[in-house]
Amino acid sequence: MYKILRKESLNPTVTLMEIEAPFVAAKAQAGQFIILRVDGEGERIPLTVAGYDREKGSVTIIFQIVGATTYALNQKNEGEYISDFVGPLGVATKLDGLKRVCIVGGGVGCAIALPIAQKLHEMGAHVTSIIGFRSKDIVILEDEFKKVSDVLHVMTDDGSYGRQGNVCVPLKEMLDAGVGFDEVITIGPLIMMKFVVEAVRPTGIPCTVSMNPIMIDGTGMCGGCRLTLNRDGEKITKFACVDGPDFNGYEVDFDEAMSRAVMYKDFERHAYEDTCNLFSKEVK
Amino acid sequence: MANMSPKKNPIPTQEPEIRAHNFEEVAMGYSEAVAIDEALRCLNCKNMPCVSGCPVNIHIPEFISKIKEGDFEGAYQVINRSSSLPAVCGRVCPQETQCESKCVRGIKGEPVGIGRLERFVADWHNAHLDEAPAVAAPNGHKVAVVGSGPSGLTCAGDLAKKGYKVTVFEALHAAGGVLVYGIPEFRLPKAIVQKEVDNLVKMGVDVETNIVIGKTLTIDELFDIGYEAVFIGTGAGLPNFMGIPGESYKGVYSANEFLTRSNLMKAYKESPVTPIMKGGKVAVVGGGNVAMDAARTALRLGAEKVYIVYRRSMEELPARREEVEHAIEEGIEFKLLNNPVEILGYNNPDDKRDARNGFVTGMKCICMELGEPDERGRRRPVEIKGSEFILDVNTVIMSIGTSPNPLIKMTTNGLDVNKRGGIIVEESTGATTKEGVYAGGDAVTGAATVISAMGAGKTAAKAIDEYLMSK
Numbered sequence: 001m002y003k004i005l006r007k008e009s010l011n012p013t014v015t016l017m018e019i020e021a022p023f024v025a026a027k028a029q030a031g032q033f034i035i036l037r038v039d040g041e042g043e044r045i046p047l048t049v050a051g052y053d054r055e056k057g058s059v060t061i062i063f064q065i066v067g068a069t070t071y072a073l074n075q076k077n078e079g080e081y082i083s084d085f086v087g088p089l090g091v092a093t094k095l096d097g098l099k100r101v102c103i104v105g106g107g108v109g110c111a112i113a114l115p116i117a118q119k120l121h122e123m124g125a126h127v128t129s130i131i132g133f134r135s136k137d138i139v140i141l142e143d144e145f146k147k148v149s150d151v152l153h154v155m156t157d158d159g160s161y162g163r164q165g166n167v168c169v170p171l172k173e174m175l176d177a178g179v180g181f182d183e184v185i186t187i188g189p190l191i192m193m194k195f196v197v198e199a200v201r202p203t204g205i206p207c208t209v210s211m212n213p214i215m216i217d218g219t220g221m222c223g224g225c226r227l228t229l230n231r232d233g234e235k236i237t238k239f240a241c242v243d244g245p246d247f248n249g250y251e252v253d254f255d256e257a258m259s260r261a262v263m264y265k266d267f268e269r270h271a272y273e274d275t276c277n278l279f280s281k282e283v284k
Numbered sequence: 285m286a287n288m289s290p291k292k293n294p295i296p297t298q299e300p301e302i303r304a305h306n307f308e309e310v311a312m313g314y315s316e317a318v319a320i321d322e323a324l325r326c327l328n329c330k331n332m333p334c335v336s337g338c339p340v341n342i343h344i345p346e347f348i349s350k351i352k353e354g355d356f357e358g359a360y361q362v363i364n365r366s367s368s369l370p371a372v373c374g375r376v377c378p379q380e381t382q383c384e385s386k387c388v389r390g391i392k393g394e395p396v397g398i399g400r401l402e403r404f405v406a407d408w409h410n411a412h413l414d415e416a417p418a419v420a421a422p423n424g425h426k427v428a429v430v431g432s433g434p435s436g437l438t439c440a441g442d443l444a445k446k447g448y449k450v451t452v453f454e455a456l457h458a459a460g461g462v463l464v465y466g467i468p469e470f471r472l473p474k475a476i477v478q479k480e481v482d483n484l485v486k487m488g489v490d491v492e493t494n495i496v497i498g499k500t501l502t503i504d505e506l507f508d509i510g511y512e513a514v515f516i517g518t519g520a521g522l523p524n525f526m527g528i529p530g531e532s533y534k535g536v537y538s539a540n541e542f543l544t545r546s547n548l549m550k551a552y553k554e555s556p557v558t559p560i561m562k563g564g565k566v567a568v569v570g571g572g573n574v575a576m577d578a579a580r581t582a583l584r585l586g587a588e589k590v591y592i593v594y595r596r597s598m599e600e601l602p603a604r605r606e607e608v609e610h611a612i613e614e615g616i617e618f619k620l621l622n623n624p625v626e627i628l629g630y631n632n633p634d635d636k637r638d639a640r641n642g643f644v645t646g647m648k649c650i651c652m653e654l655g656e657p658d659e660r661g662r663r664r665p666v667e668i669k670g671s672e673f674i675l676d677v678n679t680v681i682m683s684i685g686t687s688p689n690p691l692i693k694m695t696t697n698g699l700d701v702n703k704r705g706g707i708i709v710e711e712s713t714g715a716t717t718k719e720g721v722y723a724g725g726d727a728v729t730g731a732a733t734v735i736s737a738m739g740a741g742k743t744a745a746k747a748i749d750e751y752l753m754s755k
Contacts, residue, residue: 023500037457043549043557044457068557084457086494216549216558219455219496220689221465222541223523228532237531239522242690256532259642263534267559274555 001081002036005058010140013065014108015074016050022057024087030115031093031210031246034059035218037084038072045069046215048112048187048245049088059087062111062140068271075279089218090245093185093208095119102128102174102181103149104167104196106188110141112210113187114148121148128181129153130170132192136161167192168199181205186249190258197249207249211240213260227260228253287324290393295400300613304583307469307552310610311375314404316356323351325389326396333386334398340739342366344383344398351401360409363402364417368438369738371410371476372463374403376573377735378604410479416486420447425752428453428511430497430692433461434734435517435725437480438741439748444487446749451511452489455496458548461519462726463734465548466540466574468581471607474547498691503699503721512755513748516707516716516723517741520731521689525682526569530627535561535644539570539578539683546581561679565589567647569624570683571596572731576607578681579616590616591675595623595652595665621652621665625672627680647675685731696721706730714744715751722748 006018024034033048051060065074076082093116095101101120105113110131120127129149133139135158145152153170154162163170171184186196187210200207213225220242227244229236229251236251238244296312297303303310314322326348334344343362350359363370379385379399387395425448429440432454440450458464460477485491495501497518506514523538525531542560545551549558566582568575571594583590592611594601597620601608612618626648632638651671654663688705700708700717707716707723714722724740726732 023495027500041550041557084494086455086457086496087500089496089499216541216544217456217465219499220522220691221520222544223525223538224541226525226532237525237527242522253532256642260532260534264559265639271557271559 001083002085003081004076004078005056007076007078010062011138013138014062014111014140015065016060016062016111017073018053018058018060019082019085020057021059021085021087024059024085025052025054025057028052028059028088029092030095030119031112032088032090033212033218033245034061034085034087035089035215036061036073036082036086038069038076038082040083042072042083043069044084044216044218046089046212046218046241048210048212049115050111051115059085062108064108066272067268068275071272071275071279086218089241091243093210093246095123095125098123098125098182100126100128100181102130102171102184104171104184104186104188105129105131106167106192107133107138108140109188109192109210110145113185114141114144116185116187117145117148126150128174130155130167132156132167132188133161134158166195168195171196172199175199175203175205183208186210190254190261193249194254194258197252197254201250208246209249209252211245211247211252211257213240213257214263215241217241227257285324286327287321289325292325292394292397292400293318293322295397297610300610300615303470304614307584309473310470313407314400316354316408319351319401319404320354322397322401323348326352327388329388333388334383334396337383337386338366339382339733339735340366340742342383342402347405348396348398348401351405356405356408357413359405363405367738368441368742369434369480369734370402371406372434372472372480373735373738374399374406375472376467376604376733378573378733380605382735410476416483417441417445419445419487422449422488423447425449426451426511427748427752428506428514429517430514431455431461431517431519431725431727432459432481432491433463433517433519433725433737435737435741435744436461436515437484438738439515439517439724439745440484440489441487442742442745443748444484444489448749450489452484452491453495453497453501454491454493456548457493459491459493461517465544466577468543468547468577469552470580470584471577496691498695503692503696503718507720512752513720513722515714515741515744515748516692516721516727517725517737518689518692518727519737520686520726521705522687523682524685524687526624526684528624528626530629530644531682533627533629533644534642535678536627536680536682537561539568539574539681540686542578542681543574543581546585552581552585560585562586563588564678565591565676566679566681567591567593567619567624567675567677568681568683569593570685571601571603572683572685573603573607574731575683576603576611578683580607580611580614582679582681583614583616587679591619591677592616593619593622593624593647593649593675595621596662597621597654600662619649619675621654622649623652623665623667624648624680625650628674644678644680647677647680648672649675686726688727688730704730712743713747714740715747720751
């Protein structure tokens with residue numbers, strides 16, 4: 001059992017939890033993920049590490065309440081326990097030698113982008129961050145990004161906060177103006193990452209994306225997290241859990257990844273509604 | 285007086301039309317009277333050919349003699365000297381290619397039902413006795429076992445009996461490895477596996493779930509924190525795919541994924557929390573035990589039609605004979621000498637948001653014929669030109685083997701693997717190229733049987749004991 005040390009609501013649908021997991025905390029690095037189960041009958045879901053405290057033995061996760069499991073997780077409070085928490089899984093984001101980097105985060109993906117920005121800042125790299133959200137009420141982690149970014153662009157789709165537009169707007173402006181980066185690292189919804197990759201492609205600047213497909217074991221056993229890379233005209237199958245979650249954005253078949261991501265859409269919607277109903281009944 | 289019936293006593297089973305819709309165990313086991321009657325078919329041959337057919341050399345005529353006397357616990361103790369998991373192996377061993385293939389009674393009839401008797405003895409023991417095996421006084425040495433499948437459980441049990449302090453590390457949330465995530469309930473009830481794990485715990489073994497060795501802790505770190513030897517039994521790894529077009533369409537699973545969703549994550553239960561595609565028409569590609577398990581699971585989940593697609597003929601089909609017979613009885617159709625060439629998916633060019641886009645609509649196959657034998661003597665399947673046809677299915681389950689898990693190799697210096705990724709060991713001891721590190725089971729051999737993994741766990745336990753005692 002793994003104790004919830006801290007719980008904080010970042011916005012109405014995004015929650016931060018600090019979980020006591022000393023073995024995971026001892027090893028975790030930016031870009032890696034964990035798999036958790038809320039209770040003994042629960043589903044296994046992967047979440048990317050949003051932070052860690054090696055001394056305290058804790059790992060921070062930030063999740064959006066999108067389905068039955070994240071809903072059930074959000075019902076847990078500080079001092080309570082979840083049944084399983086395993087990791088760190090996947091390969092850490094490779095940051096060695098980077099001096100000028102642009103980090104592009106979208107929505108809850110910003111939670112995963114933050115530890116990468118922090119690490120780069122610690123390394124003394126010049127960090128440009130672009131963080132995008134649908135609207136003002138769901139903006140998260142702005143202060144944290146401010147602390148570690150040399151340049152920060154906050155974007156909202158509806159213009160209710162920061163600049164109006166998507167993350168590609170300032171990115172393209174910078175690239176068009178000839179601003180150079182050693183690498184662009186993007187984390188967020190698949191469709192956003194796809195457009196970021198297309199915006200960067202003409203410049204040839206390396207572009208890393210963080211994939212978060214459906215997984216079960218997370219250790220290289222089930223193959224459910226496979227994705228296709230197009231490399232030198234060949235299609236290559238890779239497994240996000242052991243080969244990723246970071247991939248060369250130029251190679252990823254995003255259309256396929258987007259299609260696979262919604263394989264269980266109907267099931268998930270029903271499970272979510274059932275769980276919401278269950279908890280609201282318990283409250284009554 | 286020997287029972288000279290040429291036929292084995294049949295094992296009672298659930299009727300095919302009933303069992304095809306539930307996850308209860310298919311075979312129900314012998315009664316005491318039937319077990320004694322079957323035991324009487326054994327001629328107690330002096331040269332004991334059956335023993336040489338057993339990968340762990342169980343003293344078969346000796347345990348069968350005990351059954352004849354009605355001393356069922358005595359029979360259990362005989363088996364227990366050589367095998368740690370008799371209730372499991374009695375159910376999942378391919379006896380027809382092992383012990384029973386050597387049985388003298390098989391020359392002019394059916395061999396003695398050795399597997400059924402083993403199962404009977406183990407079940408009798410589990411039903412009547414509830415004490416864990418005796419363990420020696422603690423000897424102060426600590427050993428780490430990585431993976432809680434058949435090889436790991438066996439290695440841990442044997443070392444615990446000798447007085448070692450053993451910790452088993454399991455990556456998943458439940459112990460048992462392939463016995464829990466892979467083999468379905470209807471073939472191996474999970475309560476049996478749990479009993480084996482509980483026994484280990486009673487013997488003083490610590491079972492640590494949610495620890496991925498190679499990630500959470502490395503092999504070197506296990507030595508740093510006081511373990512003096514390590515056994516790696518991490519099992520099969522990444523599933524193989526065929527490399528044909530369409531394998532990423534929705535509805536294409538690896539057998540590992542499909543079975544894990546159903547078995548470990550309980551997607552077969554009513555209102556599961558983990559989804560799985562149920563119903564429709566299903567093709568399982570491959571001919572091993574895993575393929576049979578996947579096909580019969582799909583059927584029980586409510587498929588209207590299930591095909592096994594295998595590129596050779598029934599004769600070469602590697603699955604355990606009883607599973608093939610059960611599958612046929614349950615109505616699974618075998619498309620033999622057929623090989624998939626492409627998986628077809630729905631694509632509405634006018635509407636990218638069509639919810640059906642990307643789901644499997646069929647599988648294009650080609651007919652095969654058997655040509656010249658290959659280096660292993662199996663006749664090689666050859667495509668028959670122009671014989672392509674489309675199989676109408678909406679789920680495809682690839683069951684064509686796995687390659688070893690790369691996580692430990694990636695983080696362990698000095699641990700050599702062969703070109704297929706299997707850990708290199710000295711066969712007689714299980715010793716790897718790294719001092720104090722032993723390995724066995726699928727992580728070494730690639731996909732094989734429960735009994736051979738168990739045998740490797742026993743071999744390594746013995747070698748680890750000798751290594752630590754001579755240090």
